[in-house]
Amino acid sequence: MMEWTDRHCRFFLRQLSHHTLLYTEMVTTGALLHGDPGRLLQFDPAEHPVALQLGGSQPGELAESARLGEVHGYDEINLNLGCPSNRVQSGRFGACLMAEPERVAACISSMRRAVDVPVSVKTRIGIDAQDTYEHLHGFVDRLAQAGCAIFIVHARKAILKGLSPRENRSIPPLRYEYVYRLKQDFPGLEVIINGGVSSLDDAETHLAHVDGIMLGREAYHNPYLLADADGRFFNASRPLPTRAGIVQQMLPYIERELQAGCELKHITRHMLGLFQGVPGARAWRRQLSNAGPRTGAGTEVLLAALEAVAEVNARDNSATAGGMQYHA
Secondary structure (H helix, E strand, C coil), X not given: CCCCCCHHHHHXXXXXXXXXCEECCCEEXXXXXXXXXXXXXXXXXXXXXXXXXXXXXXXXXXXXXXXXXXXXXXXXXXXXXXXXXXXXXXXXXXXXXXXCHHHHHHHHHHHHHHCCCCEEEEEECCECCECCHHHHHHXXXXXXHCCCCEEEEECCCECCCCCCHHHHCCXXXXXXXXXXXXXXXXXXXXXXXXXXXXXXXXXXXXXXXXCEXXXXXXXXXXXXXXXXXXXXXXXXXXXXXXXXXXXXXXHHHHHHXXXXXXXXXXXXXXXXXXXXXXXXHHHHHHHHHHHCCCCXXXXXXXXXXXXXXXXXXXXXXXXXXXXXXXXX
């Protein structure tokens, strides 16, 4: 989710769900320790609960980066052990670290000693030929001994040579049974499943076997599926938010960010999928894509986009679609 789940994206997603845990895009230890941590770790308080995802392989650097994350207010520190990209491999972090359980254990131990907030890992079920359940069991066991109690497991292995990151998200087969078995074998750990989950119905099916679900690209491209998450999984009594209402909630934030020098397109690019699958989706995307990048564009672009959606619905004699209500 690099360059996707930035602070603008997370603020937007928080309007759909108040209770789901949000994760940052992966931030490398080098960027934090040798760059501008204040800028890299900036987030709005409304984003809570929010976890900082780190990329790195040096125990001391990860400990200091975790400490910076805690100081800046993050609720959890996550170590990425799942990214298979060549660039990440060349930096000796991400999925390739599954081949070095002792190093990862040392990283976890250092991070746990540095912070009081939870430390989690996001991992694959294996890499290359190291793809048996027994290998995964041993890897998780070693990290649990080092103090990690939260495991987010993408139920595909990563093929480090020969597949692109995109192909690694679809070609290796999903083996949900590996993740289910982990929970059976480690009942005291929090096991969260990731990969191929495309609906809240899917999520509910998995929750019969594991403790939680991580949604990635599906939630980004079709964010409105999160709108029912609070009521369905957190017993929240909040009325189901409407798409138009979510846009209205975003306007004060957008105005504030524009005044601070942000360009509208950096926010609206995360909102393109808000009307995915309902009448007016194309008109919404077209308006944001065409007018959003223009110099000086402001919140009037979103209001015009809402009007365009309403016009489509009026032409279809359906002012209400998929739970949406349009307000003048």
